[in-house]
Amino acid sequence: MTLVLEAAVLGILTGGVYALMASGLTLIFGVMRIINVGHGALVILGAYLSFVLWRNLSIDPFVSLVVTMPVMFVLGVILQVVFIRPLKTDREALSVLVTYSIALGIEGLLGYFFSSNYLQITAWYDTASFPIGDFRITYVYIYGFLLCLAILGAIFLMLYRTTFGGAIRATMLNRTAAQLVGIDVDRVSAIAFGIGMATAAAGGVVFGITNTFNPGSHYDLISRLLTIIVLGGLGSLRGAIIAALVMLVIEDITAVVISPVWASFVFFVILVAVLLVRPQGLFGLRVRERL
Amino acid sequence: MPCAAIPLFSMPTWGPDVGVLLELKGLVAGYGAGDILLGIDLAVDEESLTCIVGPNGAGKSTVLRVISGLLRPTRGSVRFRGESIAALSPRSILNRGIVHVPQERSLFPTMTVWENVRLGAYTVRDRGLVERRLAAVAETFPVVKERRHELAASLSGGQQKIVEFARAMMLDPLLLILDEPSMGLDPKTRTTVFNTIRTMNDAGHTVLLVEQNARSGLGIASHGVVMESGRIRLEGTGPDVLGNPEIGRLYLGAA
Numbered sequence: 001m002t003l004v005l006e007a008a009v010l011g012i013l014t015g016g017v018y019a020l021m022a023s024g025l026t027l028i029f030g031v032m033r034i035i036n037v038g039h040g041a042l043v044i045l046g047a048y049l050s051f052v053l054w055r056n057l058s059i060d061p062f063v064s065l066v067v068t069m070p071v072m073f074v075l076g077v078i079l080q081v082v083f084i085r086p087l088k089t090d091r092e093a094l095s096v097l098v099t100y101s102i103a104l105g106i107e108g109l110l111g112y113f114f115s116s117n118y119l120q121i122t123a124w125y126d127t128a129s130f131p132i133g134d135f136r137i138t139y140v141y142i143y144g145f146l147l148c149l150a151i152l153g154a155i156f157l158m159l160y161r162t163t164f165g166g167a168i169r170a171t172m173l174n175r176t177a178a179q180l181v182g183i184d185v186d187r188v189s190a191i192a193f194g195i196g197m198a199t200a201a202a203g204g205v206v207f208g209i210t211n212t213f214n215p216g217s218h219y220d221l222i223s224r225l226l227t228i229i230v231l232g233g234l235g236s237l238r239g240a241i242i243a244a245l246v247m248l249v250i251e252d253i254t255a256v257v258i259s260p261v262w263a264s265f266v267f268f269v270i271l272v273a274v275l276l277v278r279p280q281g282l283f284g285l286r287v288r289e290r291l
Numbered sequence: 292m293p294c295a296a297i298p299l300f301s302m303p304t305w306g307p308d309v310g311v312l313l314e315l316k317g318l319v320a321g322y323g324a325g326d327i328l329l330g331i332d333l334a335v336d337e338e339s340l341t342c343i344v345g346p347n348g349a350g351k352s353t354v355l356r357v358i359s360g361l362l363r364p365t366r367g368s369v370r371f372r373g374e375s376i377a378a379l380s381p382r383s384i385l386n387r388g389i390v391h392v393p394q395e396r397s398l399f400p401t402m403t404v405w406e407n408v409r410l411g412a413y414t415v416r417d418r419g420l421v422e423r424r425l426a427a428v429a430e431t432f433p434v435v436k437e438r439r440h441e442l443a444a445s446l447s448g449g450q451q452k453i454v455e456f457a458r459a460m461m462l463d464p465l466l467l468i469l470d471e472p473s474m475g476l477d478p479k480t481r482t483t484v485f486n487t488i489r490t491m492n493d494a495g496h497t498v499l500l501v502e503q504n505a506r507s508g509l510g511i512a513s514h515g516v517v518m519e520s521g522r523i524r525l526e527g528t529g530p531d532v533l534g535n536p537e538i539g540r541l542y543l544g545a546a
Contacts, residue, residue: 166406167413170399170402170410173399173401176361176393176397177397178399179381180381180393181385181410181414182382182413183382
């Protein structure tokens with residue numbers, strides 16, 4: 001029983017970072033109706049950026065976000081303007097190819113500069129832990145979880161309490177209607193992509209502290225993130241957060257109760273079962289016909 | 292109508308020399324595959340209620356999409372108050388006082404009625420003005436006040452259309468373009484919608500209306516236009532077009 005409880009707690013804590021990374025991905029889908037296959041690679045890029053700041057300048061990985069999040073935001077805006085905006089027709093399909101190219105480009109660059117050796121970001125408080133009942137939790141998981149919670153909270157505040165957030169939600173709900181009330185959907189798209197990249201930077205730090213990574217780590221990451229946003233419903237932030245927690249908790253519990261080999265399998269069984277009943281996912285936007 | 296009580300622009304009065312507000316000349320436009328509009332010449336007079344009718348696929352909606360900037364014309368000119376607007380973004384065109392209410396439902400379904408109407412003034416930076424317009428619009432369109440906290444998706448089709456009008460009036464538009472507002476509505480609701488359109492027009496807003504339901508549309512129009520296959524076939528006063536036997540046989544489905 002303790003093992004199950006421990007697995008559930010760990011699942012929730014690691015689920016937080018997946019919730020953050022998946023939120024960025026689903027936000028980008030919601031605003032632009034594109035699948036950003038490069039999202040995993042951008043998370044890994046964020047991890048490398050923080051790794052460099054930590055190794056070369058001894059900057060604490062969490063503090064490094066003050067630098068990496070704005071840098072990744074700007075990079076996201078540039079990527080959107082240069083690579084996504086020019087896609088006028090058939091953007092759903094073309095965007096998969098374009099963003100996959102972005103992923104390969106980033107993987108190649110990281111491989112060139114860092115080789116394919118596995119790295120991990122370590123902080124001095126890395127091994128510190130505290131007991132809960134019969135097991136111990138490493139502080140760094142708590143810090144990562146709280147960071148993700150704070151950023152997700154900021155995103156929700158922005159979306160629901162600011163005029164620009166209202167414009168983002170309007171664009172997600174009905175792009176044509178948003179244009180007709182004067183929302184500059186190109187600008188909203190670029191900024192949404194930037195926000196997605198900033199969350200990738202934050203996700204990258206937490207991922208890089210709690211996992212080893214190399215330039216090829218994005219393949220595994222993007223497949224998990226895509227699964228999460230499909231379960232949650234494409235374009236739904238709430239869905240992405242809940243699906244991320246569900247996925248990680250199920251995987252961790254399956255790993256201790258049955259076997260780690262079956263961890264992902266059990267999750268996929270649940271995913272398929274949910275999609276049979278609700279093809280749009282848990283909180284999916286009804287996909288609108290285009291004009 | 293309270294919207295007109297807080298005008299942004301002075302309204303000209305009716306007279307023999309009423310100006311042309313919007314002028315299309317030699318307009319050719321279409322989507323990837325080919326041209327849908329094959330040379331449209333149309334003038335919309337200030338304060339008129341112009342109604343375009345015609346069979347499906349005639350290009351009626353395409354005309355509106357070009358005017359509001361959702362579609363760039365291949366050739367031809369679009370002039371609004373004498374200024375060419377054919378190359379402008381939807382937002383710039385909106386800022387010049389043209390508001391487009393599209394054919395399909397265009398409210399943001401999971402936002403409240405109030406949030407939807409407020410977004411109509413997204414481009415207005417003067418907060419005081421937005422609040423005054425909100426109050427005026429809520430007064431004119433009771434459904435906005437009564438259902439303000441409900442999600443737009445929970446309203447009936449007719450109510451949603453009225454809220455779309457209310458949202459459009461947040462900009463106190465010089466030209467209101469409405470694409471088949473009666474589509475999918477029952478006869479009683481349709482009457483309400485047409486009465487609302489007439490009220491907005493009476494308050495001084497020029498209306499360009501596209502209607503599948505030609506009898507209702509031409510019935511309230513001061514100017515009627517019949518389109519077919521990307522061209523204008525006939526023009527005249529609303530009653531004239533409605534009374535033309537040839538038109539009745541071809542487009543209105545009369546026996």
